[in-house]
Amino acid sequence: MIPTDLTEKFHPSLVKKNQSGQDYVAINDYINRLNETLGALWSWSVNSWKILDAPPTKTGKPQYTAVVQGTLMIILNDIGVISVGEDDEDAFLTTQRASVARDGIGANTNFDPDTAVKSAQAEALKKACHQFGIALYLWDVAERDFVELQRRAKTDDGALKHLVVAYTQRVLELDPGTNPDPTAILDVLGLDEWDTSNARTILTKKGVI
DSSP, X not given: OOOGGGGOOOOGGGEEEOTTSOEEEOHHHHHHHHHXXXXXXXXXXXXXXXXXXXXXXXXXXXXXXXXXXXXXXXXOOOOEEEEESSSTTTOEEEEEOOEEEEEEEEEEEESSHHHHHHHHHHHHHHHHHHHTTTTGGGGSHHHHHHHHHHHHTTTOHHHHHHXXXXXXXXXXXXXXXXXXXXXXXXXXXXOSSOOHHHHHHHHHHTTOO
16 A cells, blocks of 8 residues: 555665665655655654753763654555445545654764754664665665666666676676676667677666766
């Protein structure tokens, strides 16, 4: 019942790496996904938040840790039509909707308490989104490897060739250990013969890179 568009993979250009080398999608892109898919049929409520004193830096600069817990609720599309009223004269038809909620909790440490709270809330919303399947694919090792190929293939010809193979495997639903036939690769790309520049252009138009 969850809209499939909600859990679509993000364009690779929206997948960044943080300072720890982990893939992530910015909070504004999560919100854009919710707005584009659900319109006004979602809400985010902060249930609780607190700021704690964190250990100061080695130079003695104070730090603050914020912890935020909230609930993401989405309203599903019409799930049926029901009749309201005990007799035919007063009865009327109305649509029936259902809501689903998921909780998320986030924490952040920063020199500025306001920034700590904002970042903690963003993390809490992301965690709630993950429970609906949004960006959940980035927790899979194979998917993260594919994203890394997408990232490198923009400028690296070697990575482009590996990406083409991996993309063809996915399109043809082949086992990851099965190398597709060169002819099959050209068919998937719509090429008569291999051309690096054309392959990169085609994958860019398809939104693969």
